[in-house]
Amino acid sequence: MFPTPIQKRSAAAQATYKSLLPVALILWLLPLIAVMVFSIRPDADFTQGNYWGLPSSFDLIPNYSQVFFxxxxxxxxxxxxxxxxxxxxxxxxxxxxxxxxxxxxxxxxxxxxxxxxxxxxxxxxxxxxxxxxxxxxxxxxxxxxxxxxxxxxxxxxxxxxxxxxxxxxxxxxxxxxxxxxxxxxxxxxxxxxxxxxxxxxxxxxxxxxxxxxxxxxxxxxxxxxxxxxxxxxxxxxxxxxxxxxxxxxxxxxxxxxxxxxxxxxxxxxxxxxxxxxxxxxx
Structure with a gap:
């Protein structure tokens, strides 16, 4: 009725579980990671359409300073x-x-x-x-x-x-x-x-x-x-x-x-x- 705990599975099942777990975690955190990357991009990246590439500069302090002050x-x-x-x-x-x-x-x-x-x-x-x-x-x-x-x-x-x-x-x-x-x-x-x-x-x-x-x-x-x-x-x-x-x-x-x-x-x-x-x- 209940699934077998991963500790009691075969070595292959445990290895598959351990390899897929970080992938699932990254996929789950991907939206949050995207928001964090967006928060340090300069405004010029968005006007030039650079949404998913590397940030042209890291504007962590300017962006958050503008938000607070x-x-x-x-x-x-x-x-x-x-x-x-x-x-x-x-x-x-x-x-x-x-x-x-x-x-x-x-x-x-x-x-x-x-x-x-x-x-x-x-x-x-x-x-x-x-x-x-x-x-x-x-x-x-x-x-x-x-x-x-x-x-x-x-x-x-x-x-x-x-x-x-x-x-x-x-x-x-x-x-x-x-x-x-x-x-x-x-x-x-x-x-x-x-x-x-x-x-x-x-x-x-x-x-x-x-x-x-x-x-x-x-x-x-x-x-x-x-x-x-x-x-x-x-x-x-x-x-x-x-x-x-x-x-x-x-x-x-x-x-x-x-x-x-x-x-x-x-x-x-x-x-x-x-x-x-x-x-x-x-």
Whole structure:
């Protein structure tokens, strides 16, 4: 039923695997490598059609200096920080409380409410574009960071609740019963008994939501415009002029925009893997 591990295969199979693995890795990284090469090309290479040849010069410092000091890129990055961090905090906090209520308490309509949270994940977000945009215009939140934050919190809470509820259901229930026998209030049980056990899940979910929100482009374009509220994913397009695109600056901006989630993942890698694998085995 399951494939045989490569360590138990024949010597020829292992040699083939080891030889094809670097090729597959290079093919997978090829788009990223192309963006990195584009980011150090001079503007003259693009005007002369030298897209895939060797760069005529390596303009690493000029390109990235122009991105940081002669554009609104720092402002767009700061907007992304102001949008992503409150969204992560809000979605994780709400889902932790909702997951606790749905995972611990038994009441009529528990599964119905849980299924409603899950159902939101199956709605194609593209069909929500017009009503959500009209709603933000009507309530005065269009082209504001607050409107984008509130929407992301509402849209991510469904997935986060699914994650938290299932994690809490796997926790040892006798701990909660023992705390109740001692007369501990329910909110104290959540804060001092359940929440400390949820740290791996909180870390893993925070990394996932941070990546989702930081890399969001669709809603950044739909709900914001201009450097006052747009995050970095949408702000990169500001390097396009009316008649031509500054591919070298867009590539440099893309590399800069991709660094924070990569850094967050490596900093939280231990907790992220622990959160995803906790409870996988007895």
């Amino acid at each position: 002669n554009s609104d890129m720092p402002r767009y990055l700061w907007n992304s920080v102001l949008i992503t961090l409150p969204t992560v905090a809000g979605a994780v906090a709400l889902s932790a409380m909702t997951g606790f209520a749905l995972g611990v308490y038994r009441f009529k309509g528990n599964l119905l409410i849980f299924f409603m949270f899950i159902a939101g994940n199956f709605v194609p977000f593209q069909i929500l574009m017009v009503p959500v945009r009209d709603l933000t215009v009507d309530v005065g939140l269009y082209d504001t960071k607050t409107g984008l934050i509130l929407f992301h919190i509402a849209f991510q809470t469904g997935f986060c609740t699914l994650f938290m509820r299932n994690f809490i259901r796997a926790l040892p229930y006798p701990l909660i019963e023992a705390a109740r026998v001692e007369g501990v209030a329910e909110w104290r049980i959540f804060l001092y008994v359940v929440l400390p056990l949820m740290k791996p899940a909180l870390a893993a979910l925070s990394v996932l939501i941070f990546t989702f929100i930081w890399n969001d482009y669709f809603w950044a374009v739909v709900l914001t415009q201009g450097p006052d509220a747009q995050p970095v994913t949408a702000g990169i397009t500001a390097f396009n002029s009316q008649f031509r695109a500054a591919y070298h600056l867009m590539s440099a901006g893309s590399i800069v925009a991709a660094l924070p989630p990569v850094l967050i993942f490596f900093l939280m890698q231990k907790h992220f893997i622990a959160g995803l694998t906790l409870g996988a085995v007895k």
